[in-house]
Amino acid sequence: MRLTCPLCGARDRREFTYYGAEDYLNRPAPDAPPQAWDDYLHNRDNPAGVTRDLWYHDMGCSSWLLVTRNTVTHEILAVEAVADRKGGAA
Numbered sequence: 001m002r003l004t005c006p007l008c009g010a011r012d013r014r015e016f017t018y019y020g021a022e023d024y025l026n027r028p029a030p031d032a033p034p035q036a037w038d039d040y041l042h043n044r045d046n047p048a049g050v051t052r053d054l055w056y057h058d059m060g061c062s063s064w065l066l067v068t069r070n071t072v073t074h075e076i077l078a079v080e081a082v083a084d085r086k087g088g089a090a
Contacts, residue, residue, distance in 0.1 A: 001074055006081045007061045015059035020044060022052040022066060048072050054082070 001013040021044065028036040048071055055065045064082040069075065 001076070003055065003065070003067060003076060004079050005057050005060060005063060005065065006079065006084070007063055008057065011057075011060060015057060016055045016065070017058050019054040019056060022054055024054045046071075050077065 002010050003013055003016055004010045028040050050068065050070050053067050053069065055067050057063045057065060066080050066082055066085070067076065068078040070077065
């Protein structure tokens with residue numbers, strides 16, 4: 001699989017680290033119950049079809065990217081820098 005980084009161009013996916021669904025940045029409050037933290041850290045959906053995921057270009061420009069992809073066909077539909085999004089967060 002290849003991802004097209006907005007700054008570096010097309011790169012092998014091994015240059016990136018996958019961080020999960022786009023809601024990864026929506027952390028529970030510090031005083032949230034243990035179950036909320038357990039769900040956040042360990043329980044993930046595994047949808048078949050189009051997803052929006054957070055990736056980090058750790059072997060390149062160190063950009064956070066929001067990748068829209070199809071988990072069935074492995075087609076990459078869009079890649080955008082999180083910093084370029086309105087508000088700067090996913």
